[in-house]
Amino acid sequence: MTENPTVAPLTGDDPPRLGPYRLLGVVGAGGMGKVYLGVDTAGRTAAVKALRTMDGIDGMDGTDGEDPGLPARFRREADMARSVRGPGLAAVLGHGLSGERPWLASEFLPGLTLTRAVDRFGPLAEADVRALGAGLAGTLARIHTAGLVHRDLKPSNVVLTRGGPYVIDFGIARPEHGMTLTGAGSAPATPGFAAPEQVLGRRTGPPGDVFALGAVLAFAAGGRLPFGDGHPAAVQFRTVHEEPDLEGVPAALLGVVTDCLAKEPAERPEPREVARRLRTERGAVRGTAQGTIRRLAPRRPAWRAGPLAAELARRAADVDRTVRSAAPETAPSRRRVTVAGAATAAVAVCAAGGGAGWWLLRGDGRRPGVPAATPLARYTPGTAPAPLWTRDGLATDGVGPLTADRVVVAGTPKGLAAWAADTGEPAWTWTGRGAPLTGAGLLAAAGVVLAVTAGGRLTALDARDGRERWSRADGAARLLAADADTAYVLDGERRLRAQPLTGAGARWTTPAATGTAKGAAAAAAGRRLVVAGSDGTVTAYRTDDGTAAWHQDTGAGVALTPAVADGTVYLGGASLRALALADGARRWTTPAPGTGSWGSPAPADGSLYVVWQDQLIAVDARTGEQSWSVLPGTHALPTTAPVVQGRSLYHPLGADLSGPDDGVVTVDLRQAAAAWSLGGGGDEPWRLTGAANRVFLAHAGTLRAMPVL
Template sequence: MLFPLTHDDPYELGSYRLTARLGSGGMGTVYLGRSPGGRGIALKTMHARIAADPQLRSRFRLETDAARVIGGRYGAEVVAADPFAETPWLATEYVLGPPLDEAVDRSGPLPETSVRALGAALCGALGQLHLSEVVHRDLKPSNIIVTAYGPKVIDFGIARAIGDDRLTRTGAAVGTPAFMSPEQATDQEHTPAGDVFALAAVLVFAATGRGPFGDGRPADLLYRVRFTEPDLSAVPAALAPVLAHALAKDPSQRPTTAALGAQLHDGSGEFADHLPDLVLDEIGRRATEVWQFTPARLPAPAQEPPPPPAAPPEPTGLSRRRLLIVGGGSVAGLAAAGVGSWALSKGDDPAAPFRKPTPGPSVRPLPKKKLDSLWQKQVAGPPDDLIPAAPIAARDLAMLVAGTGLAAFNATSGGVAWVSDKGERTWQLAPDGDELYQLLEPKGAEGHKGDPWPLQLASVDLTSGRAHKPLAEFSDLNGVMYENQLLCVSDGVLYVVAGKGEYSMDGFLPSQSWSVFAIDADTGKRRWSKPLPSRPDGSDRLHFLSATVVGNRLVALQETNGGKVRVIARDTRTGDVIWDKPLAVAKPDSVRLPLTVDRDHVYLGCGQLRALRLSDGGQAWSSGSARPGRTYGPPSVKDGVLYAVEKGTGLVAADARSGKPKWVERGGNGVDAAVTDRPVVGSDHVYRKGAGTLAAIDLSSRTPARLYKTSGDRFIAQERSNVVIALGGHFFAAFPLQ
């Protein structure tokens, strides 16, 4: 996805004119540019303050060297670089094609023929690196760009020469846990065999849509990589033993890249012949987007003069998780697209199986397909991975934290309103009708977080994305605590969780003290403050999963140190706990959704449907009596009717006060309805998630009036613009709300 340049982005780097932003992260920013001859170029820069670190500057230089080693045949061709500049930069060809993870999100798991062709081509790429005595060390789906003529490998930010440990931090596992080799997970030497293991894991993902060791927290993944067998149950039968061999725990038992390539594919046909139509369609769409994009630059914020044309970009905040070695972090990894102008060819390299295509356009013409959505934008993942990204609605905007921070889109048209690079975090933002509030990271704190910094809160200017002057500041609280939360805002009162004590990059510390409190937005004064229990050493689980205000109750889902969830209601006037009830859920993250409440009840799903009285927390009713043994997703309520998805049945409606069933979705399409997200309720339809669809259930007929194709898994209503906002699969989209 292409974003407008910000007012303080440079106008050019070297001889290249910048035309758009491609993405940004903790390490730097990636731009789309043009050479003097009009060639599309991806330009990657380091943030100025990061460049001041000699070790990180060395990584950037080695990344440039590794990109040159792999060359334009298997990677993005390096056309120019200045790793010694004050702001180091690297210019490569702009590759036309989606990253492998997005290709799979869009088209589903690839057919076996596609996986084999992809794997053989990647064997050629890794073989080229290994012949030059370089190992990649972070091969994963997002670092592989799928073009019409073959895959290209990018992001060499943690690549190094074989046997060179100088830039490896002692005791740290370097790479991405889901695709690490066992030896890499234990900080042993990473040889070419480690890249073979990662490649096999990538091919399992391509064939099934998930990695061979599942997903979850890094520590859990690292344990499975080291001690459990890969899950190949969904891999095609003929392919499974080939990948199992390459996933051997013992590096000496794995095949070489040349041997693996020969087992995967015989070299016949052109690479594009093996790709699904949806992937080819996406390649063509990206090729068109580059030339249709109109260069634009966002204006300077009010009361701030624009910088001179050649001014370097303002350094962005570097999140704590981006500094950690686990997961890797390279500016090259932000370039998710480039130029598809090369081919794999048979020749001296036995691991390059595909013949050179006949002369012609770099992307085959494909019929245009109308999207089901009103608009759709490709977005990066959030800069911090503590909790999943979630859409936010305020005024006529649809917002989310992605890439470097907060991005805002016009909810009706999908046009980019503004993009921040301030490193905002999803759990430190909260809307309140037409306003948006946030916890600020104080100016000057970056790089000096060991010192005490006051907690600051501010509202956000929704015309520019800039934070207003802080409305409150508390010097007795540590404003840079990563785990501080802005729970919710209601009637001009902000409900906040914040800590005192030493800042830590590695989670909570037992020595820290935490509290939940209420702040008056008009006066900036605390109305009340109540202590919270300390978290275990190193825990990265936030205190609260969700919170909302109804009447004089602050209702919240609080996660205990034992991983249990409790529903707690506090008096908004005093902060005193009015009632406290357990909530039985298998996974706390399954209820990390907006709470469903009305003036009488709190409604809970993720198992049975239950209504708790707002007054005392007692159970008003449960679905177990009316429909025993049934499982439900999280509910929504409107006009006295409760809506939820019943597993295997579809959308159901019940009387909110009594729980008495009112109706069940008809038509038989509810079998695949998902129980992971709340339904979105409109005036004539209720929208619920299906298998790759968003179903609009007609309230009159109780049948699906429309099935919208979507990769979304989080949905909210943007009522002012009459749209349903969807987020998922690296796409942000809008659908009609009727």
């Protein structure tokens, strides 16, 4: 291994491996143990935090050893870390809490603690303090929403990365409901950052974290500890009885920092209010009688431009060099993929020192557009990678997921919710008209999201913020498809309607084919609306007036979603067929290999991916000739088209052609082989969509953003 200042070599006391992670070096050390740079056989890096070796500890009950509370605290840290998620926090990749050397692995990105950054580069500029504080306040808000209090926010528990600031170390985090900090004889959180109520051993709630945030901002802006240093008792006395030393803090920041440092918890602002003030408040210009609003020139924060950013880039290069120089391990080969449980990613981090490295595999969220996720360089066959992010609270049998603009949208028990597609950060919620009808589906086009609620009410929401643009109670039953300016809707009387996305009256209404009585699936493109009915019939309607252009009978016996690409429509059924979109002229037909039907096809990069019975099959989109097939181990559900992103194909599995889902298989398109599976054995369906090198899976109330190859 190449040595570098970011990753120190392992010593004789360090284990070579913890769980699935081969340890390449040490990136930090502290009272609880060490943090290692780890890499699994898929090539994914991780920050692996390991509890220090303690003679006499037999388990995790905290009854033996030199520090009886340390193992229990480590377990609590893992539990707390897994229970809160979101930007500014890192996803847990795995843990092992019952062995001789308990460990916790989190996503890894090189970074500097705020302590090291200020010591090396000096206090941050006002604009950087604002960006830092707004980010940390947003993260605290997410921690508090999860019902937790961090209780030890301090500069060494804030890591600056090229993607922004992160809050780390949940070692003394507690549920919010009435817990005090200390027991008899134990020390409180870090003096100078612990709130007065913490110092006095009283109940500590979210306001305690806000106090600590104020102290962190004072340190970042002035380079000084607001309650000084010295003996801990002296610092604690000043915290309770004296005003903070805010020398060096810009005048424009004094108001919000002072309010955060109020002695009484009730007088401190909430985190979201702190974030709002840091983004909007500006100080008065000196020398004016009335004071004016000061306009700050736009600038990139210090972690993205300047000396600090250069240091973060150097550290990233150090880690990359260490990983590249390590001798590779050969992953075991497997001919078949077993259906394995997915590792649900909660959010946490590993911390044990000022110069540690940290996490995040996703984009930085810069505009325009959603940054594409970095594909996985390697993976372990049969082992599903951790999600990029997860969110809970979905309706178990609701609508979505659906990508729209820069968000992914899904149904909740009371309405809809949207999250940033790249980070998973909550974007908006809508509960104005109740939960959307499950059978009606969702549509997105031209910056709006369409949903149908009780009574057949069709509502259009702004995809950016969830605001209601318009709503019509006109008997909508199912959303079929949309093009640039029109949504195509099936109503309760089995009529097709062309609904302008502006909310104006329908452009045309026409009776639908008989096969739509028990369900329908559709696609719209090239001035055609192609509708597949549950009886296997497919009709193409002209989108300018609603008249029928052509008709097909696929013999499917179920509504299979048509696929359209390059002026061609692809249909499943008794034969897989390619037809001219304009007039239905046949371009090629491929009969099913045996009994049964082809499923809903998905075109991508010149190939057509489709299921038949227990096989996933690729055919040449120009000729219909089969390229390869994969046996995922059970039937692939035909009514859902495969989702292709990058060099990966995701598809739900089922015990029979229309029965309950049995997990999701991922196929490596480069090798024409199954890569891994998620879930299995459940009765609730998996719902999929994809965008920007991510595949979004909704299942059992959870939304996962999965990586691709």
